[in-house]
Structures are given as structure tokens and as C-alpha cells.
Amino acid sequence: MTQRNIEDRMIFAASCIESVARKWNLPPDEIYRRMKRVNLIEGYILKHYEVIHTESRENITEDIADCLLQWENVKKEEQV
Numbered sequence: 560m561t562q563r564n565i566e567d568r569m570i571f572a573a574s575c576i577e578s579v580a581r582k583w584n585l586p587p588d589e590i591y592r593r594m595k596r597v598n599l600i601e602g603y604i605l606k607h608y609e610v611i612h613t614e615s616r617e618n619i620t621e622d623i624a625d626c627l628l629q630w631e632n633v634k635k636e637e638q639v
Contacts, residue, residue, distance in 0.1 A: 571612050572604050578620040579627065590627075597630040599623070 576594065580587040594600050603626055604611070611619055 568605055568608050571608060572600050575604050575619060575623050576600075578616060579624045582620055582624055593631065594627060597627070597634050599627055599630055603630075 576590050577587050579594075580590040583590070591600075594604075604623065611622065614622070
């Protein structure tokens with residue numbers, strides 16, 4: 560993977576964090592921490608970059624916000 564590809568993926572991940580933060584009216588650093596806690600950035604956004612970056616911003620935001628809530632619920636269930 561080239562340096563440019565890595566940069567593109569990081570920019571995309573950052574834009575996903577910012578989009579969810581705007582949608583939920585929360586600070587981006589809170590969304591980042593939540594995504595990091597459930598491995599959503601590496602395990603979903605970056606892993607599936609080739610597929611999801613072609614979607615509309617609205618669909619990406621909705622999909623990632625839903626995914627974050629689901630992964631957080633799974634994480635909570637695992638802790639019980």
C-alpha cells in the first residue's frame with residue numbers, strides 16, 4: 560500500500576468520525592474514543608474502505624452510526 564493510499568484511508572476515517580459526531584451533536588473526540596473502544600475504525604471503516612468509501616456521505620454516516628451502536632451493545636453484553 561502506498562503512502563497516498565494510507566493517507567486517503569486516514570482522511571476517510573477522520574471524515575467518518577466527524578460525520579457521526581455532527582449527526583449526534585457530540586464532540587469528534589468522544590466519537591473517536593467510542594469507535595476506538597470497540598475497534599470500529601480498524602475493524603470496520605479501514606477494513607472495508609474499498610467498499611464503503613464509494614457510498615454517499617449520508618449512507619456512510621447512517622451505516623457507521625448504526626454499526627457503532629450495535630458494536631457498543633455487543634461490547635456491553637460481553638462485559639456482563
